[in-house]
Amino acid sequence: MSAARLVERLIQLPLVLFGVSVVVFLMMTLTPGDPVEIMLADQRATEEQAQALRRDLGLDRPLPERYLIFVGNALTGDFGVSFFHRRPVFDVISERLPATIELTLVALLIAVAVAVPLGVAAAVKRDSWLDRALTAAALFGVSLPGFWFGILLILLFAVQLGWFPVGGRIPFDAEVPWVSGFLLVDTLLAGRPDAFLRALSHLALPAITLGLPAAALLARVIRSSMSEVLAADYVLFAEAKGLPRRRVLFLHALKNALIPAVTVLAIEAGSLLGGSMIVETVFGWPGLGRVVVEGIFARNYPLVQAAVLLYAVIYVTLNFGADLLYAALNPKVRL
């Protein structure tokens, strides 16, 4: 990729974020519903007191002014105060984000670990019973509603078999110092392999709930790209040369078959971040998704705006990374 192209892509980033900030701000503030009324609900308060609270939260100012204040502060890293937590939004987000990222990463790992062998196997044994079974399973996996699948896993593995805990991140008697916020890392840094395993057991069911449907989609993509690659001349040539089948499959074919999968993976990573909202609720996982959902219902403007901006940054960065990787994997691609 040329340097100029790279710079161009980088310049696009703030423009995208500006667009996202306007859209999120308008969507939140123009959606009917008043955070003050939600906060007061049916508690004792007069209209004057409601107005005072509205003033306190800055909701009495005109919309353009509110937007400018929001953007001006955001540029300095100040995302305001969460209406309901009454603490800086930055703090609320930064203490929740690692849990979400950890869950997403492990879900992605599961997705890749399941999808690559299954996708390859289906392509190699095309139209066999294995292929058909995998296609059916993939269709089933893609159609699984996360909350239903999650509850099913809880009922089977937590309630009936008692193998995994119902929810949470780590047992209450296992305390490790907060270093990175990623418990799998922090437990190892603390030299606590026991706590690591127990954190892993807490992570297993939510990560499977999130990862399996992603694996289904990914397996379909790998199957179709692998099928194409396997029919290519250079693969035939490699086989004709008498290279071992395994070497042809994994060294020659798979590397090229993975190129479309990388893009899908980047998009999947973004949607897993979003999809984690439901899974976090089902498993009582203390991540960002749950706070954002609560924030949307409560019209907690500052929190939702900041979180959506953050999601946008992650999403755009992931796609940018995928483009770079795409170029690296396939020299024919020029960004």
Add this chain to the structure above:
Amino acid sequence: MSISRREALLGTLATPFVARGALAQRAAREVRVGFTQDALTLDPANHRNRETQTVIRNIHDGLMARTPDMAIVPEIAESFRTIDAATYEMTIRQGIRFHSGDMLTVEDVKFTLDRLTRPNAMGGATSPRRDLLGPLEETTIVDARTVRLRLSQPWAPMLGIIPAQEVVNRRHVERVGQEGMQTRPDGCGPFRLVEWRRGEAVIMERFAEYYGGAPEIPPAGPAQVDRVIFRVLPENASRVAALLAGEVDIINDLPPSAMRQVEASRNAQVMRVNGTRTFFVAMNVAKPPFNDVRVRRALNHALDKAPIIARVLAGTATSLRGVMSPDSFAFNPDLPEYRFDLERARALLAEAGVAQGTELVIDTTGATREIAEAIAALLSRTGLRVRTQMWEGAVIGPMWQNPERRRERDMYLTSWGNASLDPSDIMLPTLRTGGRGNHSGYSNPEVDRLLDTAEVEPNQDRRRDMYRQAQRIVSEEAPWIFLWLPQDLYGVSRRIEGWRPQADSRINLHRVRIAG
């Protein structure tokens, strides 16, 4: 017992993850609550949220407390007396220690009340709880044991609101600042904070030097378990699963649909208590045909509540003839009943000139959709065509609060909470002219007069009489279709003793024991 190779392999693979020992892994005397929501803050002055207060109340004590039967009794205060209609005096119990070791003094009590009521008293911000304390104007220290509360005008609900405020340590607030108060509480309650894992759990341990709490809620003394944990499980099915798996001991907000499942398990049971939330269908009295009292009475006669309570609510609600909960001191047991009588309903509608087939709409939110649909179907048996319309909670509330915006609306299936069980907190907002929750637009000068007088009447018996009169008038004028009071359901492990649910939905764990 023989096991197959497959089972053996599965068992080996699962060994590192095994949570089978979940019960065994716990501290011997530990109680866990599976709770719908995390605390928003641990600063008692910086929220207006029931769940947050439920957590905080185990760390902090109040001047007064409520018994499980909702009676108000002294806690940090030793006694509470009325000097005149706008002045109260409290004697503070001696020898109470905060978790940090500081002794609780009258200065802390004054500081707490000032922090709640004075503008900008929280590092420049004003407590969101300020309105809750009504016209409390000044707290003065009389002597080392006594404080005096002066109101700008007489206000009868004062006593009922005091149990919902917790006392903080002045020196601690000065040490940690407002920011520190959010996460590092220093209460004088039965448990001290060990760790707050945001969004996941609040972990507390027994405070051995606890003074014992309200003597009128026995047994007094330090808590009887070593550790308690409020674990956040927002999803109903997961909360129930955690109870059945033995991972938690008490769960709140048990869905009626899971009652049978919990009862069928050997290790848990269902506990229920009348809640404090009155459900009703507000009729827009400014709009025809609801401006005719005969129509409003007709709809009350037309609704057969029994099948809805039995089927939709699984029998977990108490039918109401009026506004107030039967647990309130001001409940009027002699209100006339609008008996289910379809013929009478049809006759009243005909008398009022409402044509058959007239279309009416019940507005509500997704949470009460099923109930609204059942009500609409039953009301349609009068010959009216009643249908429902769903709204998002954040939209429908403000719409029905605004007389202009609700002008074209017909009915609103809604509810109003009354955690203090004092009519002042429910009748004033929902039935007084112009009240914040007066969705019907109901206005009756006599009801307004009775409510206003009762608000400043210090004599509780006279207050009760006034509220009862007001309830009778409201019942006769029927601005609502009176519905029911849902029960709050809890799933409780059979290993738990010394706890039962209470109407204000607090989960106070001070007196909880582990069976056996």
